[in-house]
Amino acid sequence: MTSPREAVAAVVDPEIRVVTIDELGILRSVDEDPATGRVVVTITPTYTGCPAMDVIRADIRRALAAAGHPDVEVRTVYSPAWSTDWISAGGRAKLAAAGIAPPGPVRREGAVPLSLAVRCPRCGSPETEQVSRFGSTACKALWRCRSCSEPFDHLKAL
Amino acid sequence: MTGPFDFTLRLGDDALIAAQRLGEWSTRAPEMEEDIALANIALDQLGAARLLLTYAGELEGAGRDEDALAYLRDDREFRNCLLVELPNGDFAVTMAKLLFLSAYQVPLYTALAGCADERLAAIGAKARKESAYHLDHASLWVRRLGDGTEESHRRMQAAVDEVWPYTHELFTPDPAAPVDPATLRADFDATVTAVLDEATLTLPQTSWTPAGGRDGVHTEHLSYLLAEMQVLHRAHPGARW
Incomplete structure (x- = not known):
């Protein structure tokens, strides 16, 4: 069983x-x-x-x-609040394979703000831009790759 | 004097009415990405409203659940601020409302996350992350429109002038509440001033401070909003999907 x-x-x-x-x-x-x-x-x-x-x-x-x-x-339960940092390494790999760019680490308050490039899940290029910070579901944002021109979803850090 | 029930009901009503207004933009926003964004923000507000109204019902202890509180009260029983019930107006008015609401909700939920009430603290910790995205979004648009063309600047300034007087009600002192709204004013002012400065916009010089929402005395707009929001539940009580 x-x-x-x-x-x-x-x-x-x-x-x-x-x-x-x-x-x-x-x-x-x-x-x-x-x-x-x-x-x-x-x-x-x-x-x-x-x-x-x-x-x-x-x-x-x-x-x-x-x-x-x-x-x-x-x-x-709502506390502690869910964070994208809880997504497993295996989960991140599966997201990327499905064309959804996985989230980067959540910015911590007080830390030096550092924005990491979101890599295109199709061609791997870091030359990407955000089209809209709200996407097809609450947890995703809409991005576009400047190298291969493909739009893609990005699971935004929370 | 404000007990935890009244306080929680106010917050829940703010989020619920804001969600209903934002939802009115679905299929009507200026571009598709914005349509999705406003619907997403409405959904976040609705999520917070459900948690807050469920808890308010438990605190009251009269057997009312989230649905009873949302669908079976009349306008005089709602405790939301006037800001959220104002009509959407043009896109600039909606963004001015969202900027002021989120600049208030971010420090509110942050303070709530550290309050003694465990349920409210959990809701605050969850909702503040989402409100931070709403504030980012509204700030971006206010900057783009304010510091944009002559026409977009004119309309964004008109929107700020129209909506600003309604923000004072948010900070009416209430020392007995789990979070005294008066303590959020400095944070709110700093956020709003920074955004407006960058957007080349100014705050209107007016001493008009409309209020009454916290006492159930609303603008004429709320009952029309409730009529649309509540009609299905009132026509078919207890109906299930």
Whole structure:
């Protein structure tokens, strides 16, 4: 039987279907009560208004039911607030392979402001520019490559 | 005197009404990227509103959830500031409103993140990151339009003149609140002055300080906004998708 943790970690993000909620850092914890078999899953939203949260909750329940764990509670926590720094190295590689430039490190207050070039996920050129800081979903911005002229999504640092 | 319920309700109503107004730009913004940007900002405001109104309902303890608070109150029961209910006007008016709102929400949510109430602190820590993006976006546009063509400068200045008087209400002192709004004024003024200076814009000289939103005394615009926002829920109570 698949463990509750394995089942939940394999749930893919409904908006960016190449990465799992575990790789995105949305999944906080999975705990099974050995006496009752009840599974408590804790997740955190990327953005407060993220419309994918209801689908993610439903997908978690479905994945656990399929793995033989029908008794599920999904909790949503907001603190500490989600950060793009929580996206795993594997998750970043998958984003880039799907044409979505992964986020750079989040700027810390007090540090010297340093903007790193966003590399084009198609041709690798650092000659890129931001078209709009808001993109097709709350967590993405729209960029364009000046070398190959392709527009692309960039998961913005948060 | 303000208890945590009144305070949380004000913040939730500010975010909810701002979201509804920004949403009116969907499919009507001057360019497609801006359409998406305003819808995204509206979504962030709606997200904050849902968290705040859910918590306000729990603090009140009368069994009202986020939907009951959003859809089943009349204008006199709303506690949002007048700034957010004003009509969108032209794009310059919308950007002036967004600049002032986000320049207020960033220090507000930052202060909230350090307050003693754990729920409000968590909401503040989350929402301030999003508000920082809203402030960036509004600042960029105000600079572009103010320091742009003669016509864009004229319209951006007219927008600042029109909306500015409504900002004073945001900082009405309330020492009993989890965050006293009066303490946010210096931060707000510094942010706004820097943006306007760079945009070659000036603040209007006027002593008019309209207020009343925090007491439920609104402009005539709010009830029309609520009529549109609430009609479905009131016509079909409890309807589910």
